[in-house]
Amino acid sequence: MRSCKDNITLFGLFFFTLLISLPSRATGAGYVEPAPGNVIKYRLRIVSSSAHNSSSFTQGLFFYNGKLYETTGQYGKSKFLKVDLKTGNSAKSVSFPDKYFAEGSAVLNGKAYILTWMERVVFVYDIETFKPINTLFNPREGWGLTTDGNELIMSDGSDKIYFMEPGQFREKRAIRVTHNGKSVNQLNELEYIRGDIWANVYGEDLIYIINPKNGEVKGLIDCKNLLPARERNSEMVLNGIAFEPLSGKIFLTGKLWPRLYQVELVR
Numbered sequence: 001m002r003s004c005k006d007n008i009t010l011f012g013l014f015f016f017t018l019l020i021s022l023p024s025r026a027t028g029a030g031y032v033e034p035a036p037g038n039v040i041k042y043r044l045r046i047v048s049s050s051a052h053n054s055s056s057f058t059q060g061l062f063f064y065n066g067k068l069y070e071t072t073g074q075y076g077k078s079k080f081l082k083v084d085l086k087t088g089n090s091a092k093s094v095s096f097p098d099k100y101f102a103e104g105s106a107v108l109n110g111k112a113y114i115l116t117w118m119e120r121v122v123f124v125y126d127i128e129t130f131k132p133i134n135t136l137f138n139p140r141e142g143w144g145l146t147t148d149g150n151e152l153i154m155s156d157g158s159d160k161i162y163f164m165e166p167g168q169f170r171e172k173r174a175i176r177v178t179h180n181g182k183s184v185n186q187l188n189e190l191e192y193i194r195g196d197i198w199a200n201v202y203g204e205d206l207i208y209i210i211n212p213k214n215g216e217v218k219g220l221i222d223c224k225n226l227l228p229a230r231e232r233n234s235e236m237v238l239n240g241i242a243f244e245p246l247s248g249k250i251f252l253t254g255k256l257w258p259r260l261y262q263v264e265l266v267r
Contacts, residue, residue, distance in 0.1 A: 039180065040219045042265040044226060044252075051088035052253050052260040056081075060105030060114070060145060060189065061240040061253065064127055068242060068251075071105040071114055078102035080114055080125065088260065094130050096123070104145035104189055106152060108166055113152055115142025122169050136169040144190035144199065148212070153197060155190055159183040161197065161215065175215035177208070184208060184217065191241035193250070200239050207241065207252075221265065227257050 052058075060071035068083045078100055082092040096102055101117040107127050114123040115138065122136040140162070144155040151172060152164040162174045177184040177199070186202040196218065197210040205226070209219035223238050232254075240253035240260075253260045 039217055040267065042219060042221045042267055044221065044223060044261075044263045045266045046226070047249075047262040047264055049259045049261045050086060052257050053083075053088050053090070054256055054258040057235075057255045058189075058240040058253055058257070059103045059255075061242040061251070062106055062146070062191070063242055063244040063246075064107045066244065066246055069105065069107070069112065069127075070240075071102045073102050073117070073255075075099070075101050078116075080105065080112065080123075080130070082130075085260075092130055094125065103142040104154070106145045106147045108147045108149070108152060111166075113145060113166065115145050115154070117142055138169055139171075144188050146190040146192045146197065148192050153190060153192060153212070155187040155199065157186055157188070157202070159185045159187065161187060161190070161199075161210070161212075175212065177210055177215045177217065179208070179217040179220075189239045189241060191243055193241075193243045198241050198243075200241065202239075203237055205238050207238075223252065226252060226261060226263075227254060227259065231258070 056070065056072045057074045058070060059073040062069055068085050070081045070083050072079045076098040078096040080094045081090040084091050100119050103115040103117050105112060105114045110127050111133060112125040112127045118141055120138050122138050124134040124136060125132055140156040143157045146153045152166050154162045154164055159177050160174050161177060163172045165172055177187060184201060187199050188202045189200040191198045197212050199208045199210055201208060205223045207221040207223060208217050211218050236254055236256045238254045242251040249262055251260055251262050
């Protein structure tokens, strides 16, 4: 039998080990790696907010070399933008023909990949020059897009997430997303954050943290009142997750929202 002093010492060593191990897995203050099968619930702490163009129907949001990029949707209004983080104004932009509804976007190997909703087209642009490189065929609806640095990761509004080979946009594998054994549908904008997939679900003020290996939900982030309800209408849904890997900062916004928020997780 251990003495009380031994137990206190062991507890102290465990607690210290836990503290020094957290930064390598953190995705913002408060992030904890859950035990297998557990779903950890988080709230948000707003670190800061900046202007976001309230006419932008946000579909995709990501950082590249410290700069923020965004795709906006709706027929006749779809654009790919390089955004000034302080002002919310576009520093560079491309407009798509009226017949296309732009959706999620991601950058991989210097190329920006931009989904379209129902048109089955993936636009490929040079991220630096905004010059078109190619168009690819997508066999499904396009909703959200992100990357793990090797594959493109796509949602199509169902409970599935698809891992696509970037050269020809061919499916390599797919996972079904489940929360406590139940399917999670309407998966929308995606972001890959240090080994996990974060996903908006259309119309919900929740972000799901998903295990990319088996589709199980590891965490839930409560985003209620991030933009107060009194400032929103039915179109202004949460949709936009961007992780800045150089600083580890996380940013959230939504369709037609007037603000972009830097946030941290709180348990």
